Amino acid sequence: MKLLLIGTVLFFSGGILELFIPRKQSGFVSAAAAALAQFFILPPVFQALTDGSTMSVSLDFSLPIGTAFLRLDPLAAFFCLIISIGGLLASIYSLGYMKMYRDRPYSLSSYYFFLGLLFTAMLLVTVVQNLLLFMIVWEIMSLASYFLVIFEHDKEEVRRAGLYYLIAMQIGAAFLLTAFAWAATLTGSLDFTALAGVLSMPGSASTIIFLLFFAGFGFKAGFLPLHTWLPLAHPAAPTSVSAVMSGVMIKTGIYGILRIILLGGIPHASLAYVIFGIALLTGIFGVMNAIVQHDLKKLLAYHSIENIGIIGIGIGLGMLGMVYRQEGVALCGLLGGLLHVFNHFSFKSLLFYGAGVVYAKTHTREIDKLGGLIHSLPITATLFLVGSLAISGMPLFSGFISEFAIYTGLVRSLAPGGAILNIAVGCGLAGLAFIGVMAVLCFTKVFSICFLGLPRVPHQEKLSEGSALLLAPMVALGILIVCIGLVPLLVLPLLKNVVAQFVPGIVATEWEQMMSLFRRLSLAMAVLAGLIIFFLVLRRLLLTGKPVRIFKTWGCGYQVESSRMSYTASSFAAPFVHLVAPFVPREREVMPPQGLFPQEARYKRHYADFIAYYMIDPLSSLLSRFLGLFTWMQTGRTQQYILYGLVFLVMLLVWIMLMPS
Amino acid sequence: MSGILIVLFGTTILYICAASRIEAFVKTLALQGLLLFLLIMIDVHELNWLNIAFLSLETLLMKAIVIPYFLLRVIRRNEIGREVAPDVSQLYPLQIASIIFIAGFLMAYWAAGTGMVVQPLYFGMSISVMMVSLLLIVRRKRIITHILCYMTLENGIFLLSLSVANEMPLLINLGVLLDLFVAIYLLVIFFNMIQEMYDGNNIDVLTELKD
Amino acid sequence: MMRFLLFAVPTILSLLVLWRRDRLVSRGALLGVAALYLAAATAWWTGWDVVYLEGRLAGYFTIDSLALWFFTIMTLVFAAAAVYSLFYLREHEVSPQREAGYVATMLLFNMAMTGVLLANHLALLWVFVEATTLTSALLIYFERHKSSLEAAWKYIFICSIGITLAFVGIIILSIGSKSIGSLFFADLYQRAGEINPFWLKMAFAFMLVGFGTKIGVAPLHAWLPDAHSEAPSPVSALLSGALLNSTFLGLLRFQGIMVRAQLHQFANFLFLVVGFLSLLISAAFMLKIKNYKRMLAYSSIENMGILFLGSACGRTGIYAALLHSAAHSLSKCSLFLTSGNILHLYGSKRVEDVRGLLQREPRTGWIWLLSFLAIAGLPPFPIFLSKFLLIMAFFEVGMGWLAAPFLLFVIVLFFGMGGAVFRMTFGIAPPPPPERGEGVHLVIAAYAPQMLLLILLLAIGINLPAKVLALMQSAAGFYSK
């Protein structure tokens, strides 16, 4: 445990040191610190994960915080693992990525400082077990990420997005604050262990508190309808930061929800259904909006929402299993959810890093302005393809394993009787399939439009591949993804103790059954891989000595081949968007050609977020209009000011007179 | 006897509501000072001569003679003739003031029912005088008038304080002294700064700061 | 003895300063008094056994833990403002005469506030409150603009009326408590039961309106944005950081009477109403703020509202209010002083004229940013703790639902203020206005005080020293009957 803290401090001190390092050499220290930190963080983490032990250390603060316990149990260890590795990769990637800002008026030192601070805060969030201290590190985490988001602070839209993000985090924190304060008044203790008593109380209070917690953490995780900050903050941030935020940081929200479930159990059975349903909607909504996006990073942000939904489905399924005492289902659900947390970290970071390379080379995030990059950035393209296959849950890649676990859980929970449960599970099955196939649609679109086909913008052919510093983290992640995809048993044993925390009744046989299933699965994967190799070899053999001509694409009679004619992202998505039109409000700006000899005409269309469009914006404008009702007061007339006081006084006196004494 | 004086005191403020000439206002102030002095003479018994002397000094000398004299001189010098609000009719303040008076009397007698230890008339009248002068401040536009209204407000408070003058004269002296000081302070600010920085002395010039 | 010094030294020195009219003397006097006050505070902190001295109140001035708490805050703020004043006076090329006037008024103002804090006689407290009004009005008018005159006039006129009404409250109280025949808090506390409840309520109403005007809570706040935005920055810091608190202490002491007379339900209700009104009003104006000094003023209104909310919610509430008062004063002081720097750098109080503070003057920029985070209640700054405690207090008095509107307003305020602060801090700085060349540089006096205040805040926020804790608890003790 001490080791872990040392590692945590290392991240921070790396950030501190960066403040004193000249611009040219910035970044190396924090990268070194991050690398060094791994040696301190990983051993206790792996120990906790393997033997399920719980290490703890107590810090004595003065009141109102009081004594704060830092505990490292398997659950915390699992998230520490992700955060720590993510930290290392991010700081290496930043080395290469932030180069392009060297000659721009941005403070790199503060960037690295806040990066270190962010990782420190996240690590602490997972281990702190004291309500107040938790809130403190939680807020520091939000704050540090805010400063990272507004790195390019001279852009108006970046500042606006940053403020939006910070406000969203504040609202989430307000929910948590209320829940914590309520719990603290009920128990009189600030330690997490006291929460158990609160959440298991009879009556509605426990349910309300649970929902408050869910809302508070849901803001960070990005569950519907609390997700609206994600698609704004991610494009605004530097790509290295977006990767961290969506790969690592939003998972702390998941951690929070899991922690609450672990502490207090589920106060009311309906809550399991609520979370399951919300998660399902989140997943469908996220990917549906991703399909219509043209901004590469915004699209990836929506995919984070989708994957949070999938994780949520897993957790909700686990909760259902816990409620209905079906250990097997709970096991599958939680296992799938947790594994998907890890997988989403790996492939989403990979994808964002890939997008970062693309942005660094082409300086655009518009998918429709990209194309044919696979010829100039082969490695990036290949890794991006791996990420795309993984996030679409294709077999052979990690994404499939976790989704498979969730599917298995869903199917296993189908049982005669319990119509409600069956209906829920049926929706889950169909919904998850829907999510999966929409993800395929979206990523065939992204990958093909960005990397395949013809370049749409001149001189995108002669770009140089990203530097080794940029590629190294991506390669590492790619290998990780394929390994998990082929041999899931590499990571699954690590999750045993985490799941065991939730389902103490999980008997060895259950787990063994599960593992054998995955052994069969990886056998199948091996067969599939074998087949693929077989046919590749076969193809090569067949083509040996045969003429292979390189010729232009068959243009169906058109002789001119130009990228202007080839399909764009919008046209690729169009038929599907037509299906879901009511759920993606579209905003147009049209400038029709005018006059006999029109100089210019423009047509611009973008899709708004359903929730933001129909729910958040109206509410906020309502609030501001309400507050606007009071702004006539400050007229600058002394007499009027005195009149306020006079009226107030008279009202008081009358009230006192009429009050029964 | 004291009752009559108090009612008289009340009528003075009614007169102020109606009056539109600053001079008349000032003279009424002097009259109020005189009335208060008489009230002290009649009502306040069990005080040592020092306090009596002090109180009468304040009322008779300051309120009734010095300040009005000074004010009249300045007013004449700066030709501050009328209250500038020809559009604002003097009728409404008068009616409202009389309503407030009725309220004050009712309050006094109702409070008398609750077995309290103060002469009800003092209480009701002074409260209503306060309210009326605050109302006047809200109604009138001239800064000088505001200050004068503030002084009537003080007189009203003084009236109230007389009801406990026997118990804690020190408090009364303190309060009255400080109020006088503030009044003079305000007048000084007005005549030295506002007069010379703004041409008109209408309160509307002081509405630059706003949101 | 020390109490005597606290009053004597400033008076004498101010006379001396006015007589000599010499820069050196004036500045010496200013810093000297600041040092003296700091010394007094430390002496009390170390020497005094901080217990609530309800029984032993004697003489007209005593220092109990409640007073000591606010006295410490005032001392810190005054010291910071004093040091900053050196920069202020230097940069504005003030003539020795006016500088002497500034210093003398400052000293008297400070002394008056001390009187408010230490007085344990209601009438005496009232007198000193009035005195603070008169002295601070001069300071507000110090820059001799039309606008500053207007602000000063509104301030003094409205506040004098308010104070006068407070006097009515005192008289009514003394009517109601004839049997006690004393206005010492000690006697009033001990024999609160004998006070006629009707008169006590009346008195409280007048007190609330009177002192509330001075504290600047809605709906009696209207003068505050003008005064605080027009005054010189160090003065604004004093007004907002020290004066509001000290008047609030008067009301707090009066609430002690209400509690002992079993009327705290009544008082708490009024406090809640006033508090939420202030939050509402400040939120409404914060959303469309144009002038960053007015922005700070509105945030003062908000925080005063929070103090009222706290003192309406039982012991934990009082505890939160005390912590909040300290945190607010220190952060607000730092903010106002820094606003002086910004005004000096950009020559404008309008938000949209200020850009790229971090780029133009990183030190000021970071101080501005951090002080904002402090006032916005982000950890590890102490306002976060006080807000948490306040919400706990809501739940303790069984009004947990109040947390919802409270947090809503707090977030709206954060949005409004944050929007302004961030657009000032970030971005690319415009070229400096021609009348002040590139040579704009800030001496150490221009940011050292804020830095110290911020460090202090962090220290409190991360780990309250046990001594401070003990003092706060014993100060909150006045509430328990």
Next chain:
Amino acid sequence: MITLLHLSLLLIAPILFLGIINRVKALWAGRRGAPLLQAAFEIGKLLRKGEVISKTTSFVFRLSPSLQIAAVIFAALLMPLPGRPALLYFPGDFVLFAYALGLAKFMLVAAAMDTGSSFEGMGASREMTFSTIVEPAFFLLLGSLALITGQTSFTAIFALLNYSAGYSVLVKALCSISLFIMLLVEGCRVPVDDPNTHLELTMIHEVMILDYSGPDLAFILYASSLKMVLIATLLANVLIPVSAGVAGGLLLFAGMLTLTAIGVGLVESLIARVRMTHVTQFIFLMTALAVTTFSAVIFFLSGGF
């Protein structure tokens, strides 16, 4: 031995399946038509040829056909025959089945986009759009089957399906209809798509493989028809009672495949191709059927009859 038979049956079926369909169409049109093994001849010819590859393409284009055929054949390994367990089965294997086909589709679409031709892009986007509707329905169908039988793998589901209560007749009917629709959609047959149209604007599957030739084209042809056979096999599994025993089962299976092929052929000869804008409605028919099936099952299980 029997395993080999099983596998070879599945691998030969595609050839004949195509043959039968074309023969039926020819007969209906009054021609004699090509021999049943025509597909085999074509594939053999293609395998012996060289290739023409578009210069805009990348390795994705070259990889894709091999991956497609591998994925589909892998899916075939997961498919049981009536009375015969699949060669590879475990709980939840149908998920893998669906996702393996999904992998094939992913590669197909990516390769089509790789050529940069707008027509192929058109086909790709239509293909993906249609499968967004098909996929959930397919999972719902298997969900309802799993719910009846309480099993979670193809083999076990179909083994138990026929022992369960009388209402399974209804379920079977609904299932088989929607599976038949799925067959038409996934196989890109009329009324969704016309495999032998010559107007690229209206093509879906064919247009995506315009740029392929030689072995790659052979792989794709085989894979697509094997995909149809697999869905037809599902149909057979749903309908054929296990009681028929192994040999009988296999015979019935062969017959069933033939019947399906004939059905497809008849549909192609009788029904006109739906307008592109109406295709989605047609596919939604399958979704509707699937939902009906599922809710019917739930209704029955919670003590309906």
